Amino acid sequence: MGDSAIMITFGNEIKYDTHKKIKAFMDSLENDPFVGLIECVPAFINLTIFYDPLVVYNLYKKRNKTESMSPYKVVSSIIKKRLQQIDSNQELIHRTVSIPVCYGGEFGPDLEYVARHNNLTTDEVIYIHSNGEYLAYMIGFAPGFPFLGGLSEKIATPRRPSPRTAIPAGSVGIAGAQTGVYPISTPGGWQLIGATPMKLFLPNDNPPSLLQAGDIVTFSPISQDEYNETVLKGEGQ
Amino acid sequence: MINVRELEEVIDLMNRSSVQKIHIEHEGTTVIIDKAEATAVPPKREQAEQHHVQTRAVENSYEEKEDQVDGDTQQHQVLSPMVGTFYSRPEEDADPFVQVGSKIKSNDTVGIIEAMKLFNDVEAGVDGEVTEVLVDDGQVVEFGQPLFVVK
Amino acid sequence: MSLRVIKPGLLTSIQDLGRKGFQKHGVIVSGAMDAYSLRIANLLVGNTDHEAVLEMTLMGPKLKIEKDCLIAITGGNLSPAIDGEPVPMWKPVFVKKGCTIKFGPCKSGCRAYLSVAGGYAIPEVMNSKSTYLRGELGGYKGRALQADDVISFNEQSHHQSPLSKKEVTESFALANWSVNYKKFLPLSESPIIRVTKGSQFEYFTESSKNECAKMPFTVSNQSDRMGYRLSGPALKLTHKHELLSEAVSNGSIQVTPDGNPIILLADRQTTGGYPKIAQVITADLPLIAQVKPGQSIRFSFVTLEDAESLYLQKERQLKELKSAVSLAFKNK
Incomplete structure (x- = not known):
C-alpha cells in the first residue's frame, strides 16, 4: 500500500475467525513493536501496518552497512517472521460494553420505518435490537465509530435513499445488515432508531474511543428521562 | 566503513567553516581531512542523484579576504x-x-x-x-x- | 499576545505533521497538506521540523504581529507583504512588533506556511497540534482562524538573536540566504504525479489502467483537505466487487462507482470502501497539496522501489538543508 504502509489480508469475508487472527497479530505487534512501526489499523479482513521508511532504513543501514535496501522488503520480512510466531488458536478475550439507548421519538425518527419495512412493531424492533450481541470488527469512518457485526436479519433495513446532511452525535442507526452509533455529528444515510447519551469519542482520554476493535457491544433501552438525566449529570463518559 | 555521503557532508561543512583539519575515527576506519594539504579528495561515487554540492577541498591559491x-x-x-x-x-x-x-x-x-x-x-x-x-x-x-x- | 488575526483568509488553520497513532480509533491524521514546506518553514526559524505552523489556502490572511519575532514563509506563493512591502519566501525574516503581514493574490501553488521561532502556543490533543476541522478538535479551538483570534508564541529559540541584533530600521530584516525550494517543491501548471499501483489496481479494466496512466485529470471544485475529486476518463472495474471497508492512506486514489477518482489527503477518513487504483508516492504528496481546483494533473506509475528511493532522496536533501541552515545561522 505505497511506500509507508503494508496491508495484510487474513481472509475474504467477514468471519469471526478472520477477526481473531487480525486481532491476535495486531496485539502482538503493539506489545512488541518493531523499530519504525507507527500504527496498526484493523479492518474486517485485513490489517494495515503504517511504518516510517526512514527509521527502518537508517536502522537497517547501521546494522548491515549497506545502502541498497528497501524499507518495504525489510518490514515485509519482519512481518513474515512475526506471522509465523502467532498462535491463532489462542482464544480472544473480549470486553463487553453496554450502551444505553433511548429508542424512538425524536431520537429515532426512522424507528417506525424500520418496523414497517420488516413487518414488526416498534417494540419488537427495540426488543430484537437490544437483545443482540454485536462484535466491533473495526473502528473507522469517524472517530470512535464502530463497525458492528451481528445484527438480526429480522430488522435489517436498507439505507435511506438520500442521506441526512447532519446526524446528531449519539444517534443509533441501521444500514443494511449493520448497526452502529454516530460518535460525532456527520452526514449519513443510516436509518436512525434511537440515541445514546454516552460519548463514544473522548478526545481527552487515552484511548480516545469508548469502543475498540474486538469489543462485544450490547444495547439496553432507557427512557427519555433516564437519557436526559445522564446528559445532565455529565455521565456520558 | 564511513559512507561517502557522510564524508561529503563533513567536507562541505569544513569548506564553509574555518576548521583546517579534522580527524575522524569510525569503526576501525580513520579519515584525516586537512584543508591546508588539500589531500581530501574523496573517491568518486556513482552519480545516483543530482548533487550540486562540491566536494573538492579548497585550493590554496585564493586568499581569504573579501x-x-x-x-x-x-x-x-x-x-x-x-x-x-x-x-x-x-x-x-x-x-x-x-x-x-x-x-x-x-x-x-x-x-x-x-x-x-x-x-x-x-x-x-x-x-x-x-x-x-x-x-x-x-x-x-x-x-x-x-x-x-x-x- | 503575539499575533492577531485581522482577516482570516479563505482557510487558515494550525497544522503540524499530524495526529499519528490513533487511526485504529477512527481518529483521522490531519496535519499539513504539504509536509515538506512545513518542515522547511520550521528549519528556517530553528524549530524542530514537526512544530505547528499556520497553513494558509489560496487567499491568505492579514495578520498583526504584536511581538518581535523571527518568521519564515514557505509553500505556494500567496504574495506575502509586510507593511505593504513584498517579503521574500523561503528565508528567515525578522519582523518587528506592530507590523502587518498580508497575503495577496495566489501566484503559484495553493497553500503557504507561516512558521514562527519557538512555535505557536497551542495545546496538544492526542499528541498533535493539528486542527481537525470536521471533528472540531486540536489547533486553535478546533477550527479555522477567524478575525480577532489571538495566538501566542512559545519562548523563542536561540536562532532569534543573530538577525534581531542587526540594525533593524525597517519593519523587517532578511537573512542573506534562502532555500533552493525548487528542489523540494518543483511546481508546474500541469504537474505529473508519481503513483504506485493501488491495492485494487487489478480490479480495473485494461483500458482504465491505461487511461489512468496516460490521460489528464482535472481537479474539481469539490476538493479540500479531505481529498481531491478528479474528473477525466471514467475508470471502470472489470466486474462489480463488493469491497469491505479497510484502511486508507495519505494519497490513496479511490474510484467511486461513477468512475471518478478521489485522492485522499490530510483530513481523509481512516477507512474507506471504494477500490483503490493507485497510491501517490510520499515524495509527491506536497505537489498534490499545491494543486488548485481547475488545474489538470497526470499520473505516472513508478515501482515501489522508485517510490522508496525518491522518498529517501528527499529525506537526505532535507538533512543536508538542515545542516546548511544551522551553519548559516552560526556564520551570521
Missing part, C-alpha cells in the same frame, strides 16, 4: 565566499543582478551561490562599477574564486 586590490588601478575583485554553484540572476527568467557597466554599492547583492540546497546572497563589498564578469550563470565556483572585477 576583496583584492589589484595594483594601483583601484580594481577590486569580488570573491566567492564559498564553494557552490554561481547564479547571476534571482530567478531563471529574471535580469542578472549586475552586468558590465552596472554601478554597485557595497551591500548590493551581485549574485547567488548555491551550496547544500541554500541560496547565499553574494554582496559586492565595495562601491563602484562592474568592469568584468568572470563567471557564467550556473558555473561551479571555488572558495575565494574571483567573480567580478569592480572599478
